[in-house]
Amino acid sequence: MLTGMHIAVIGGDARQLEIIKKLTELDAKLYLIGFEQLAQPFSGAYKEKIEDVDFSQLDCIILPVPGTNLEGEVDTIFSSDKVVLTEEILNKTPSYCTIYSGISNSYLDEIVNQSKRKLVQLFQRDDxxxxxxxxxxxxxxxxxxxxxxxxxxxxxxxxxxxxxxxxxxxxxxxxxxxxxxxxxxxxxxxxxxxxxxxxxxxxxxxxxxxxxxxxxxxxxxxxxxxxxxxxxxxxxxxxxxxxxxxxxxxxxxxxxxxxxxxxxxGLPGIVAPKTAGQILANVLAQLIAEDYENRKGNKS
CATH class of the missing domain: 3.40.50.720 (NAD(P)-binding Rossmann-like Domain)
Structure with a gap:
């Protein structure tokens, strides 16, 4: 279970819906950024504008498979608003906040390195x-x-x-x-x-x-x-x-x-978004739980 975890899911396509479903089932509290036009409700998930989120509470940030573009913009098919992830935003998060993305680029690498946060690229994992x-x-x-x-x-x-x-x-x-x-x-x-x-x-x-x-x-x-x-x-x-x-x-x-x-x-997100989303959701749930347990172990 992920009870007590605060997670921001920023943008993405239909694959993110499976991630949201999985993490809310595990009792995490989710802030959905770039999902204003999403009609489907999720218990424990709250639609937010990026400027209204208290990033100081976050345990992790989940980006879509492409991460950001080279200007920091995040694809948001469920919103018409532009969403930009910046170094300033990452600096507001706790030092242990982990950023999860499918892949990365020079922009995302740079703001993660400058903010001294941890980036996990899911598509670098063999599984x-x-x-x-x-x-x-x-x-x-x-x-x-x-x-x-x-x-x-x-x-x-x-x-x-x-x-x-x-x-x-x-x-x-x-x-x-x-x-x-x-x-x-x-x-x-x-x-x-x-x-x-x-x-x-x-x-x-x-x-x-x-x-x-x-x-x-x-x-x-x-x-x-x-x-x-x-x-x-x-x-x-x-x-x-x-x-x-x-x-x-x-x-x-x-x-x-x-x-x-x-x-x-991104063919999986086009031809089989549910299956592709479940693949990411299962791995993310495991990684987030392991990270949470490690932090609790270090505190004790």
């Missing part, structure tokens, strides 16, 4: 990333079907990156009968790709591997599908970029060549 890859894969399949006029079966598919999402995507497309090859840099990843009966290639050779693709799925959050690579790609290739914004594709050049390139970060 969250692996569970989250399930709705990501389903969403990727949906996009591939909607945006091509061929079957996935027997299609030529390249997966770029062999992290937790890349591995799940590669395995599933292969099981659907696609001819899958996977680009990676790590020798261990290349060995694992081979062990899974997929075709490996080193990302240094990417230009030589795209000339006959039907679908290219990128999971690498760096510019890998640059103009030089796209120039070698057939115009009818579909690119699905799963990397966090701004993705790993030169979208301007792709459009110029007539290649359909779709940036699709």
């Amino acid at each position: 969250v990333a692996i569970y989250n890859s399930i709705p990501t894969v389903e969403g990727t399949i949906m996009m591939a079907i909607q945006n091509t006029d061929i079957t996935i079966h027997q299609s030529k598919v390249a997966i770029l990156g062999f992290g937790r999402t890349g591995m799940s995507v590669a395995r599933t497309f292969s099981l659907l009968g696609a001819k899958v090859k996977v680009g990676a840099r790590s020798s261990a990843h290349l060995a694992r790709i081979t062990e899974m009966a997929l075709t490996p290639f080193h990302l240094e050779n990417l230009k030589d591997e795209v000339s006959d693709l039907d679908i290219c799925i990128n999971t690498i959050p760096h510019l890998v599908l640059n103009a030089g690579v796209l120039a070698k790609m057939p115009p009818n290739t579909l690119i699905i970029d799963l990397a966090s914004k701004p993705g790993g594709t030169d979208f301007r050049y792709a459009e110029k060549r007539g290649i359909k390139a779709l940036l699709a970060p």
Whole structure:
């Protein structure tokens, strides 16, 4: 139970509703910032404007998966008001206040470091990333079907990156009968790709591997599908970029060549927000409870 815990949930999408539901069931007191247009009531959760919250009482702050943008703004689909998280706000919180976010960026890192608060990035955890890859894969399949006029079966598919999402995507497309090859840099990843009966290639050779693709799925959050690579790609290739914004594709050049390139970060929140929210809610509940118990133990 989280009785006595004071938690601010700032912005987010439908995934946050599962988090709110879970934490209120555990008897935490929640302040919902950026939820003015949310009709669904939650016992123990109170809608607040950010300027009206007493941050000195907070045990933790929960941000949506993207965290903030580079100006500190937090996405709030349940509010038309702009919500900005600042260093000044964090300085008002107790020194033990923990900030939870899916991912981070230079702005969020900076204000957390300057305020000497603790930041937990949920998507750096193996359990969250692996569970989250399930709705990501389903969403990727949906996009591939909607945006091509061929079957996935027997299609030529390249997966770029062999992290937790890349591995799940590669395995599933292969099981659907696609001819899958996977680009990676790590020798261990290349060995694992081979062990899974997929075709490996080193990302240094990417230009030589795209000339006959039907679908290219990128999971690498760096510019890998640059103009030089796209120039070698057939115009009818579909690119699905799963990397966090701004993705790993030169979208301007792709459009110029007539290649359909779709940036699709946050697919779990689009195709399966309830499941994706439950994944985050269960991990958050565990982490917050452990943090609370540790603080009580230190006091005693």
